[in-house]
Amino acid sequence: MSxxxxxxxxxxxxxxxxxxxKQRLTEVCNLLQTTIxxxxxxxxxxxxxxxxxxxxETFAGLPTNHAVIPFGKGICGQVAESNANFVVPDVEAQDNYIACSISVKAEIVIPLFKNGKNIGQIDVDSNTIDPFTKEDEVFLVWLNEEVTKIL
Structure with a gap:
């Protein structure tokens, strides 16, 4: 599906x-994880x-031990400090990476902004090296804009 x-x-x-x-966020996670x-x-x-x-808060996929991540740690923690999108084509090339699963090969993290403040993020892991394109990034930015309307 496009x-x-x-x-x-x-x-x-x-x-x-x-x-x-929370249920809406969970359903969004499930939709993306099962469709893409x-x-x-x-x-x-x-x-x-x-x-x-x-x-x-919510997720779809295998459970993770990383339910709490300090700012600055891993890709998500870096996005919490930088307020910038972060696309990682190959997680093995990252020094500051927290492995959620040994099968994860790539990650994209897009911050959630509410009234100009970074309140969180959507995190997507892939078991494929370098799968994310500019279209993924644009779509996830759009998705976050829609999600913040309900927060």
Whole structure:
């Protein structure tokens, strides 16, 4: 399914006010993880600025031991500090990488902004080396813009 075809599906989930915000985020994760072949794990982390940590709220894929990530640690922690998208074609080439699974080969992390503040991020892991394109990045930025409307 193309990203353009996924957009109405995402909007249908995000705009479903009959279920909780957390359930909507979980359904978005499930949609992406089951629809896009190289999205093997999808999760939303949210920032705790007092503790300078990220907390995993919802995800689809195998469970991870990394439910709390300090700012600056790993790809997600770096995005919490940089406020910038981070695409990692090959995780083995990264010095500051936290392995969530030995099968993960690539990662893309896009920050979530609410009223100009980085409140969290969407994290996507792939078991394929270098699968992410500019289209993935553009789609995930759009998705995050839609998600922040319900937060």
């Amino acid at each position: 990203f353009e075809n996924l957009k109405p599906e995402v909007l249908k989930i995000v705009r479903n006010s009959e279920i909780s915000e 072949a190289y999205y093997d794990w999808v999760g939303f982390y949210f920032a705790n600025y007092e503790g300078k940590t990220l907390h995993l």
